[in-house]
Amino acid sequence: MSKARVPSGFRIQLRRIYFLYTLGFVAFVLALAGLEQMGMPRTLIGYAFLAASLLLYAGIGILSRTNDAVEYYVAGRRVPAIYNGMATGADWMSAASFIGLAGGLYQQGYSGLAFIMGWTGGYVLVALLLAPYLRKFGQFTIPDFLGARYGGHVPRLVGIVLAIVCSFTYVVAQIYGVGLITTRLTGVGFSVGIFLGLAGILVCSFLGGMKAVTWTQVAQFIILIIAYLIPVVWLSVKQTGIPIPQLVYGKQLERVTQLEEKLIADPREREVRDIFRRRAAEAAQKLETPGRSFAEGKAALQRELDVLRATNATREEIAHAEEALVRYPRNEAEARAAWNRDRANAPRAAPPPRHGEAYPGKDEATRDIARKNFLALVFCLMVGTAALPHILIRYYTTPSVREARESVTWSLFFIFLLYISAPALAVLVKFVVYNDIVGTAFSSLPAWVQSWARVDPSMLSISDVNRDGIVQLAEIVIGQDIVVLATPEIAGLPYVVSGLVAAGGLAAALSTADGLLLTIANALSHDFYYKMVNPQAGTARRVMLSKVLLLVTAVLAALVASLKPADILFMVSAAFSLAAAGFFPALVMGIFWWRTTGIAATLGMLAGFGVTFYYMALTQPWLREVVFRIPQTDPIAPLWWDIQPISAGVFGVPVGFAVIVLVSLVTPAPSAQTRALVEYVRYPEQRRGAARDARAKGAGEG
Amino acid sequence: MEPPSHERPPELRRYWRRNLRLTGALLVVWFLVTFVVSYYARELRFNFFGWPFSFYVGAQGALIVYLAIIWYYARRMDRLDREHGVDEPDER
Numbered sequence: 184m185s186k187a188r189v190p191s192g193f194r195i196q197l198r199r200i201y202f203l204y205t206l207g208f209v210a211f212v213l214a215l216a217g218l219e220q221m222g223m224p225r226t227l228i229g230y231a232f233l234a235a236s237l238l239l240y241a242g243i244g245i246l247s248r249t250n251d252a253v254e255y256y257v258a259g260r261r262v263p264a265i266y267n268g269m270a271t272g273a274d275w276m277s278a279a280s281f282i283g284l285a286g287g288l289y290q291q292g293y294s295g296l297a298f299i300m301g302w303t304g305g306y307v308l309v310a311l312l313l314a315p316y317l318r319k320f321g322q323f324t325i326p327d328f329l330g331a332r333y334g335g336h337v338p339r340l341v342g343i344v345l346a347i348v349c350s351f352t353y354v355v356a357q358i359y360g361v362g363l364i365t366t367r368l369t370g371v372g373f374s375v376g377i378f379l380g381l382a383g384i385l386v387c388s389f390l391g392g393m394k395a396v397t398w399t400q401v402a403q404f405i406i407l408i409i410a411y412l413i414p415v416v417w418l419s420v421k422q423t424g425i426p427i428p429q430l431v432y433g434k435q436l437e438r439v440t441q442l443e444e445k446l447i448a449d450p451r452e453r454e455v456r457d458i459f460r461r462r463a464a465e466a467a468q469k470l471e472t473p474g475r476s477f478a479e480g481k482a483a484l485q486r487e488l489d490v491l492r493a494t495n496a497t498r499e500e501i502a503h504a505e506e507a508l509v510r511y512p513r514n515e516a517e518a519r520a521a522w523n524r525d526r527a528n529a530p531r532a533a534p535p536p537r538h539g540e541a542y543p544g545k546d547e548a549t550r551d552i553a554r555k556n557f558l559a560l561v562f563c564l565m566v567g568t569a570a571l572p573h574i575l576i577r578y579y580t581t582p583s584v585r586e587a588r589e590s591v592t593w594s595l596f597f598i599f600l601l602y603i604s605a606p607a608l609a610v611l612v613k614f615v616v617y618n619d620i621v622g623t624a625f626s627s628l629p630a631w632v633q634s635w636a637r638v639d640p641s642m643l644s645i646s647d648v649n650r651d652g653i654v655q656l657a658e659i660v661i662g663q664d665i666v667v668l669a670t671p672e673i674a675g676l677p678y679v680v681s682g683l684v685a686a687g688g689l690a691a692a693l694s695t696a697d698g699l700l701l702t703i704a705n706a707l708s709h710d711f712y713y714k715m716v717n718p719q720a721g722t723a724r725r726v727m728l729s730k731v732l733l734l735v736t737a738v739l740a741a742l743v744a745s746l747k748p749a750d751i752l753f754m755v756s757a758a759f760s761l762a763a764a765g766f767f768p769a770l771v772m773g774i775f776w777w778r779t780t781g782i783a784a785t786l787g788m789l790a791g792f793g794v795t796f797y798y799m800a801l802t803q804p805w806l807r808e809v810v811f812r813i814p815q816t817d818p819i820a821p822l823w824w825d826i827q828p829i830s831a832g833v834f835g836v837p838v839g840f841a842v843i844v845l846v847s848l849v850t851p852a853p854s855a856q857t858r859a860l861v862e863y864v865r866y867p868e869q870r871r872g873a874a875r876d877a878r879a880k881g882a883g884e885g
Numbered sequence: 886m887e888p889p890s891h892e893r894p895p896e897l898r899r900y901w902r903r904n905l906r907l908t909g910a911l912l913v914v915w916f917l918v919t920f921v922v923s924y925y926a927r928e929l930r931f932n933f934f935g936w937p938f939s940f941y942v943g944a945q946g947a948l949i950v951y952l953a954i955i956w957y958y959a960r961r962m963d964r965l966d967r968e969h970g971v972d973e974p975d976e977r
Contacts, residue, residue: 293926293939293940293943296940296943296944299943299944299948300919300923300943300947300948303947303948303951304915304919304947304948304951306951306955307911307912307915307951307954307955310954310955310958310959311908311911311912311954311955311958312908315962429945431935432935433933433934433935433936433941434935435935436935436936436940437935539930539936539937539940540937541923541926541927541930541937541939541940542926542927550927554923554924554926554927557923558920558923558924561919561920561923562920565919583973584973585959585962585963585966585972585973588958588959588962588963589959591955591959592952592955592956592959595951595952595955596952599948599952602948603944603945603948606944606945862893862897865897865901865904866897866900866901866971867966867971867972867973868966868971868972868973868974869897869971
C-alpha cells in the first residue's frame with residue numbers, strides 16, 4: 184500500500200482558503216447586519232442566508248467533482264488531521280445536537296448530561312480501539328473491513344444491512360430537521376423546505392462524493408460553531424459581564440437553584456399547580472362516563488344562567504355566565520378532546536425540577552431506577568458513537584495512521600467546543616425565564632415572548648391560569664427547540680443573528696445528512712454491487728452507480744421525512760443502540776483477538792442486533808405497533824431491570840461479545856491469511872520493526 | 886491464546902504489549918470518570934466553583950478528561966512507534 188504524501192504546499196493552501204472563507208463569511212454577516220439597520224425586511228435576510236449557504240455548498244461540490252474511486256470514497260486519503268477533525272465535528276453534530284441538546288438540558292437538568300457525556304466519551308473508544316487500525320487497514324467502508332477480516336460474503340452482507348438500517352433512520356431525522364429550519368428561515372412550506380434542503384445535500388455529495396463532502400463539512404463546521412457561540416457569549420456578557428460562559432455559568436446555576444427553591448414554595452405557583460391537578464382529576468373522572476358528564480355539565484351551566492336571570496343579577500354576572508355557556512364544548516367529541524387535554528396536563532401540577540440534582544425521585548427505588556437508566560444511556564450512546572459507520576469512515580481519509588490518531592483529538596476538540604457550551608446555554612436561558620419572565624405582568628411581557636407564543640404555540644405558550652395577571656412558572660410551556668432558536672432574541676441581538684443561528688442549524692443537519700447518505704450509497708454500490716455482485720465493474724461505473732443510489736436514497740429519505748413520522752427522536756436514539764450492539768463487538772474483537780472467527784462474528788452481529796431490536800419492539804409502544812401490531816394503548820410488557828427501550832443496547836452489546844467469544848472457541852481458527860491481516864492492521868509500519876529484529880538477532884547470533 | 890511466537894517478531898510483540906497496557910490504563914480512567922463518578926452523583930454534590938461537583942463533571946470535567954486521554958494516547962503512541970521502529974515514513 185503506497186503512503187499518500189501530503190505536500191506542505193497543500194496544507195498552506197488549505198489554511199489560506201479557509202482563512203479567507205471565514206473572513207468572507209464574517210463580512211457577509213456584517214453586511215447583512217448593516218442592511219438590516221437600513222431597513223432590509225426579515226424574510227429577505229432569511230432568503231439571503233439560505234441562498235448563500237446553498238450556493239456555497241454547491242460551489243464546493245462543483246470544484247471538488249470527481250470520478251476517481253479513491254477521491255470519491257475517501258477524499259484521496261490526504262485530509263490533514265485538523266481538517267478531518269472539523270469535518271468529523273460537522274458530520275457528527277446533527278440537527279439534534281445543534282438545536283435539541285440545549286433544550287433537552289433545559290428541560291431535564293442533570294439527566295440531559297447523559298447526552299453530553301455519551302456523545303463525547305464515545306470518541307475515547309474510537310481513538311483507542313478503532314480509528315488507527317481502520318486507517319491502517321485502509322479500504323473504503325466498514326463492511327469492507329468485516330468482509331476482509333472475516334472472509335466470505337455473509338459477514339459483509341450483515342454489515343451492509345446494519346449500516347443501512349442505522350444510517351437510514353438517522354438520515355430521515357436530519358432531513359426532517361432541514362425541513363423545519365428552512366421553513367423557519369424563509370416561511371416556505373415544510374415539504375418545499377425538505378426538497379430545498381435536499382438540493383443542498385445533493386449538489387455537494389452527488390458531484391464529489393467524500394472529497395466534496397469533506398471540504399463542505401469543514402466549511403459547515405465553521406458556520407455552525409460561530410452561529411452557536413455568538414448568542415451564548417452575548418447572553419453571558421449580559422448576565423455576568425464575562426464573555427466566557429463555560430467558565431462562569433456555575434454562578435448562574437447557583438442563582439437558578441435559589442430561584443427554584445423560591446418557586447417550589449411560592450403560594451401563587453402552588454395555586455396554579457393545584458388548578459392543574461384538580462382539572463386533571465376532574466377530567467379523568469368525567470372521561471369515565473363522557474356522555475353523561477357532557478350533558479350534566481351543560482345543564483349545570485344553563486341552570487346557573489337561569490338562576491342569575493331570575494334573581495336579577497348584575498349584567499356582568501349574566502354576561503359571564505352566558506360566555507361560559509358559549510365556550511362550553513359543542514358536542515361530546517369536543518368535550519372529550521378538552522378533557523383529554525386537561526388530563527394530559529397532569530405533569531404540570533408537579534413542582535419545577537431542580538436543575539442540578541442528579542436522579543431526582545420520591546424514594547430510594549425511583550432514584551435507583553433513574554441512575555440505572557442514566558448509566559445505561561451513557562453506555563449506549565458511547566458505544567454507539569464508536570460504531571456508527573459514517574463517523575468511522577472519516578478516519579479512512581487521513582494520510583497516515585499517525586494522523587488518524589491525531590485527528591480523533593481534533594474531532595473531539597471541535598465537538599467539545601459546542602458540547603461544553605450547550606449546558607451553559609441551558610442554564611443562562613433558564614435564568615432569564617425564572618428571573619425575568621416569571622413574576623412580570625402579562626401586559627408587559629418582553630417582545631420575544633409575545634412573538635414566539637403567537638407564531639408557534641408548540642414552542643412557547645403562556646396563559647394566565649389563575650387569572651391574577653402575573654406570570655407564574657407553572658403557566659409557561661417551553662418547547663425544546665426554542666432554547667437555541669430564540670436565544671438571539673432573548674439576548675437582544677439583531678435579527679441577522681437569528682438568521683445566522685438558523686443557517687448554523689441548517690449546516691449541522693446538512694453535513695450529517697451528507698455523511699450518512701454517502702455511507703448508505705457506498706454500502707450498496709461498493710460493498711454490495713462491486714464486491715459481491717460484479718467484481719469486474721470498472722471504477723467509473725462504480726462511482727456512477729454510487730451517485731445514482733445516493734440520489735435514490737436521498738429522495739426516499741425525503742419522502743419518509745415529509746410524512747412526519749411520529750417517533751423521530753426515538754428513531755435517532757435507537758440507531759445508536761442498534762449500531763452499538765451490531766458493529767462494536769465484531770469490529771473490536773476483529774482487531775484485538777486474532778482467534779475471532781467469521782462465523783462467530785456473523786452470529787455475534789446478528790445476536791447483538793437481534794436482542795436489541797427485540798427488546799425495543801417489546802417495550803416501545805410505537806415500534807411494538809409496527810412489529811407486532813399491538814395497539815399503542817395496551818400496557819407495556821415488564822421492563823428488564825427497569826431499563827428503558829432507548830438503552831436496549833445495554834443488553835445487545837454484552838450478548839454480541841459473549842456470542843463472538845463462545846462461538847470462536849468452538850469453530851476452527853482463522854486462516855493464516857486472516858492472521859496476517861490482523862498483524863498488518865496492528866502496526867503502522869511493519870517492515871523496519873521486523874528488520875531491526877532481524878539485525879538484533881543477527882548480532883546476538885554472531 | 887496467541888499465535889505461535891515465531892510468526893511475530895519480538896520487537897513487534899513488545900510494541901503490541903505496551904500498546905495494550907496503555908490502552909487498558911486509559912480505558913480505566915475513562916471508566917472511572919464516566920461511570921464511577923456518575924454512579925455516585927448524588928453523593929458528590931459539594932460545591933465546585935458554583936456547580937454541584939457531579940454536575941460539573943458531567944457537563945465539562947469528563948469532557949476535558951476525554952480530550953486529555955485521546956491527546957495523550959496519540960502522543961504516546963507516536964513515541965512508541967518510533968521506539969519500536971514501526972513509525973511511518975515522514976508524510977509531511
